[in-house]
Amino acid sequence: MMQKQIKNIFLFLALFSVVSLVSFKVGKTVGLEAAGGNQKTEALDLSLMWKVKEKLEDEFLEKDKLKDEEMTYGAISGMVSALGDPYTVFLAPKQNKSSNADLAGEFGGVGIQLGYKEKSLAVMAPLAKTPADRAGIKAGDLILKIIDKENNVDRDTAGITLEEAVELIRGKVGTEVTLKLYREGEKDTFEVKLIRDNIVVPSMETEWIKKEGKSVIWVKLYKFSEQIYNDWPKAVENIISEKKKLGNDYGGIILDLRNNPGGYLQASVLVASDFLKDGVVVTQKSADGKEEKYMVDTSRGNLLNDKLVVLINEGSASAAEILAGAIKGYGRGKLVGMKSFGKGTVQSPVDFADGSGLHVTIAKWLLPDGKNIHGEGVLPDVEEKWNINNKDQEDNQLDKAVLEVLK
Numbered sequence: 001m002m003q004k005q006i007k008n009i010f011l012f013l014a015l016f017s018v019v020s021l022v023s024f025k026v027g028k029t030v031g032l033e034a035a036g037g038n039q040k041t042e043a044l045d046l047s048l049m050w051k052v053k054e055k056l057e058d059e060f061l062e063k064d065k066l067k068d069e070e071m072t073y074g075a076i077s078g079m080v081s082a083l084g085d086p087y088t089v090f091l092a093p094k095q096n097k098s099s100n101a102d103l104a105g106e107f108g109g110v111g112i113q114l115g116y117k118e119k120s121l122a123v124m125a126p127l128a129k130t131p132a133d134r135a136g137i138k139a140g141d142l143i144l145k146i147i148d149k150e151n152n153v154d155r156d157t158a159g160i161t162l163e164e165a166v167e168l169i170r171g172k173v174g175t176e177v178t179l180k181l182y183r184e185g186e187k188d189t190f191e192v193k194l195i196r197d198n199i200v201v202p203s204m205e206t207e208w209i210k211k212e213g214k215s216v217i218w219v220k221l222y223k224f225s226e227q228i229y230n231d232w233p234k235a236v237e238n239i240i241s242e243k244k245k246l247g248n249d250y251g252g253i254i255l256d257l258r259n260n261p262g263g264y265l266q267a268s269v270l271v272a273s274d275f276l277k278d279g280v281v282v283t284q285k286s287a288d289g290k291e292e293k294y295m296v297d298t299s300r301g302n303l304l305n306d307k308l309v310v311l312i313n314e315g316s317a318s319a320a321e322i323l324a325g326a327i328k329g330y331g332r333g334k335l336v337g338m339k340s341f342g343k344g345t346v347q348s349p350v351d352f353a354d355g356s357g358l359h360v361t362i363a364k365w366l367l368p369d370g371k372n373i374h375g376e377g378v379l380p381d382v383e384e385k386w387n388i389n390n391k392d393q394e395d396n397q398l399d400k401a402v403l404e405v406l407k
Contacts (some may be wrong), residue, residue, distance in 0.1 A: 027375070038322050073356065077161075083362050086116045086162065087347050093355030095163040101277040110177065110194040111172040111207045113261035114162050115317065117142060121165055123181075124341055125259035125315030127201050128222055137181070139259055139315025139341070141148075144189060145180035171196050177400035203227035206235055208242070209403050214336060217397070221256065222269070222388065224263030226317040230272065236274055243306075252307030252405040253305030254329075254398070258337060262318025263345065264402065265365075266279055267296065272326050273297035279330065282322045283366040284346055292363075308333030309405040311397060312380055317341035322365060325378045335380040336401045344374030 057066055073092045079187040080090040103181065107132050111130020112123055123141040134319045146168045153168055175196050182189045190212055207218045216241055221228075243250045257273075262268075276296045284292045284320045310333055312324050320341045327333045346363040364372050384400040 006182035036364055062212075079116075080358070081161065086119070087343075087345060087359065088361045089164055089359050090165055090356040091359070094353065095167060096355060096357035098163075098166055101206060102267075103293065107201050108173055108196060109129065109166075111199050112137065112169065113259075113315075113317075114143075114165055115261070115341065121160055121162075123315075124317050124343075125261045128201065128220070128259070130199055130201075131197055135192050135194055137179075137192060138183065138315060140184060142182040143151065143179055144182055145362055146179070147178040147191075148176070148180075150175055169382055173198055179286060201225070203231045204235060206238070209254075209402060211251070212406060214403055214406055215242075215246050215250040215251060216254055217406055218254045219256060221260055221320070222270075223260060224265075224267035226264070226266070228267040232267075232274075239306075240302060252309070252403055254309050254311060254401045255323075255333075256311040256314045256398070256401075257320040257324055258311050258313040258397070259315035259340075260317070261315065262320050262343065265319050268319040268323040269294045270297070270300075272323050273300040274303045275306075275308060275332050276330055277301060280368050281326045283370075284363045285366055286363040307405050308399045310335050311342045311385065311401050312337045312378060314338055314341060314377075314395070317343045321378050322367075325367040325371075325373065328381065334382060334404055335378070336381050336382045336384055336404055337397050338383065338385060339379050340373070340377040342373055342375050342377035344372045344376075344398060350368075 053071065060066060067073055073090070075093075080088060082176065088247055106403045108203055111127040111132040113125040113127060115122055118139065122161065123132075123137055125139050125143075126137045135306045143157050143165070145157060145161070146153060146165065148171065151171070155168060157165060162210045172175060173196050178191050178197060180189055181189050201223055203221070203223060205220045209218050214250045219235065223291065228344035228358075239253070265284075273296045278296050278298050280293045282294050283295055284294070308327065310324050310327050312320070312335055316324060316337075317340065322338070324340060328335050344364055345361045346365055347359045350358045350360065350363045351404045352358070364374060365374050367378075382400065382404060384397045387394075387396045
């Protein structure tokens with residue numbers, strides 16, 4: 001009995017410490033008094049949880065599954081998921097490691113950025129040159145089931161968290177995972193078999209396009225990862241150098257944000273600062289009404305006078321929408337393509353000593369005109385649907401962008 005009490009004390013301390021950290025980060029307290037704060041607190045009665053735990057320890061058939069650490073993580077996950085926000089999530093150490101690897105730009109899997117579309121698991125963006133991209137998976141496809149025969153996985157995605165889905169889709173390089181998908185406009189669902197690969201996602205790539213005697217730089221921004229802080233300034237230097245050589249034959253810039261799922265907000269501000277003279281790029285508004293404005297870095301401004309077209313589609317989300325919305329809001333360039341994904345909330349990541357983590361929705365962000373596009377998306381100035389029947393693999397959206405930038 002004494003051993004059980006000691007185990008319960010440790011479990012309580014683990015849960016108590018995480019609740020404390022969560023409360024401090026979010027700015028609210030639940031059964032705790034914030035240091036120096038005057039916030040109202042409510043008593044947190046954990047007696048029912050201990051009763052349930054003791055009942056399980058006494059009567060549960062498979063005793064080997066009663067693992068304190070996993071039960072602690074499960075209790076915390078339940079507390080967080082009760083908020084009903086799919087972007088506020090607790091991550092066990094393994095899941096948190098995958099999440100951090102994702103932002104760093106290198107991981108194993110099939111190359112899909114996941115999100116939700118009307119509470120259904122959906123493809124936010126297939127990452128360029130990955131198994132998902134090569135298989136023709138599109139932004140907006142709903143993922144109905146994840147099948148991994150080698151690991152005995154046959155999981156419907158109703159109610160699944162992003163972290164659970166990521167863990168099931170990722171796996172050993174060279175192994176197979178099958179996704180059952182639904183695509184808007186299609187009558188039937190369909191399955192796609194994918195072979196997992198090492199996924200290394202570059203932050204960006206550039207390519208020069210010649211049209212009507214002019215040279216246009218096509219800048220493909222795949223993701224606002226850590227790499228962008230080094231890659232973007234170098235790309236700008238190269239553009240400036242090439243512009244001098246081209247002279248009057250320089251046509252402008254196409255900034256391609258299609259299937260860019262976002263990343264670091266500050267990275268999108270960095271890019272915006274080369275196109276905008278001054279002003280607010282985005283405003284972050286927290287639950288208490290406080291606003292934090294992210295301003296143009298006026299020390300940059302390297303591309304203020306370059307003709308600019310921004311490509312967006314249903315897979316352009318979060319930080320990509322911030323950049324596109326700012327460009328449109330200031331009338332700095334023209335947006336071509338399709339309405340963006342519509343993710344207008346901000347998550348703050350917290351890492352704990354045991355390797356676990358927490359992503360908390362702490363604010364919503366507002367475009368320069370004060371609009372929040374969560375669930376709405378950013379509209380293009382020139383709508384251009386992707387030609388899904390294009391057998392020659394020609395990029396009709398890019399072609400349209402080239403024509404617009406040369407006008």
